[in-house]
Amino acid sequence: MTIDQIIFLVVAVATLIAAFRVVTTGNLIHAAFWLIAALFGVAAIFAILHASFLAVVQVVVYIGAISILFIFAVMLTRKDMRDQGPQLNRNWGFGAFLAALALVGLVFLVHGWSGVTKTAPAFPSEFDAVSALGNALVSPDAYVLPFEVASVLLVAALVGAVYVAYNRK
């Protein structure tokens, strides 16, 4: 086992444990903090994959904004303090069955695919992924339309969130 594989396994196992705690822990604030741990793990996976821009954006967007938003939301909706009761609904067994089925199906598909044993090509040392990404996002030949649509989506979400959550009193 090489050092790359050991690092990957450590990060992956830590991330999966954190993710498992997100869906099982009773205290919702703890679930949100476990989510942050899992997101850090995913950021580390991005860094291992040489996707440095994604890793940093993961920390900025998910940990800096989305998790804080989750923590705010959990604290704003805790007046009845009901996180003592059961956290899973009646059909949790069926949910677990479906999730396991999805996992088995995905692993079966991955296993059956021929490209799966492929190893990564050497990373071209001259290649600047960040500037390539920037060019791709604003180039008319590439992804300028999805990029603009995503920005419109963000504005719509911003306006919609303010409208929905605004307290008209």
Place this chain on the structure above:
Amino acid sequence: MDFLKDPLKVAADWLLGIFAGWGMPELWANVLIGFLGIFILVALLMVLDIFLVWIERKVVSRFQSRIGPNRVGPFGLIQPFADIIKLLIKEDTTPEGADRVLYNLAPILSMMSVLILWAVVPLAPSILGVDLNIGVLYIIAAGAIGTLSIIMAGWSSNNKYSLIGAFREAAVMLSFEIPMLTVMLIPTIFTGSMGIGAITQAQDTWFVFLAPLAAVIFLIAAIAELGRSPFDMGEAESELISGYNIEYSGMKFGMFYAGELLHAFTFGGFWAILFFGGYRFFGLEQVSAFLAIAILFFKAFIGYWIIMWIKYTLLRIRIDHMLAFNWKFLTPVAFVLLMATAFMNALLADASNWLYIGGMFLSNVLVAWISLEVARSASRRERERVEGGKAVEAHQ
């Protein structure tokens, strides 16, 4: 003189020779040397931090017409060590009902969010932790971890004052991140790279001459990000009895305090790096790496002094005014400035150097003047609405 030019490489080669003499494989030796470098940098920063306490106390006392610490050692220089001993022997309390793990993790994360910033600080032409090509975003990401530590501290203390303080602080930090990131993109436009090292290298003309407004906005946003006065609503002593760190005692409080001071110094440093040429000073940085570090620290101390000057001069701003100031003034101005800079950069791409600098400077001044005029008329209308027009006449 190789050692004066590039001391890090000389030291690393020397250590590599020693480790190779012990029969260590090269990979492990390099990893070990990397860890040693991190350890030495962090240790030096913590020592610096101790003296920052002394500097801060001396400067604040001068602003308030006092003398400050002067009993222990010459000029009170040993005072911070006495403070540390006091903090270490204090009782380490944990409030009842606190969430122990998060409660103890928060000061560590707070300190960590500052220390990891130094990974991208270019100390000298040859001394740079990692030359990330996304250094600007990395600074914001480290700030996100700071926000997290504050929320953790506020929630896990099981105290309503600390929770309110943490909410306020997090809201301020999240909102002021936006103008800060936006103005940090302006040096990026000038350089063509987000790497902090590349930004320093590109400053043949200090960027403050090209974008004075951006430098001012960065300073304001940095002060808000630090949670220092006039933006210290999160730990307002008189209303929230020091906010999110109220329940912390002993060295845990010490870590928050030391983290805040080092954070302020670090942002003084980033201000110097992004807008005042970092370690560059008329070619002096080429003479010796130590001279380059001294230049950077001198500039960082000037930035830190300005942050202290603002802190001990201005009064605290109310939380809604603070957020309104950010969302209704600072963020739009930063966006307009970014667009104006990008436009001028495209327009003056082939212009001579002096024309480029002049055009950039004038566009900055124009944006600043227009935004101040708009803000003035808006605040006049607001005053008339609130006071029914009477007070306005009295003002004139």
Place this chain on the structure above:
Amino acid sequence: MVPLSWYLIFSAILFSIGLFGVLSRRNLVAILLGIELMLNSVNVNLAAFWRYGTVTNITGQVFAIIVFAVAAAEVSVGLALVISVYRKRNTVIADEIDMLKF
């Protein structure tokens, strides 16, 4: 070197954990937490395919960026809905929000 299959299986497990959270949790916020896990597993897949395919073809990273934007939009609207429902009905338990009108 880490083979591609490890990344794919890692993200499959992450996706299944998120799916379990979405299907089984009672609290609306917890359901949104599960959705975040699922979106992240998708991002891991996209980045892995970018790295193991042609590196100079940046498509995988572009898609991951779009997923970030969609996730941010989804969370902001979702949490706004949760807070709005909480104001009207004083509950965030998914089973109790069954009035089919608002």
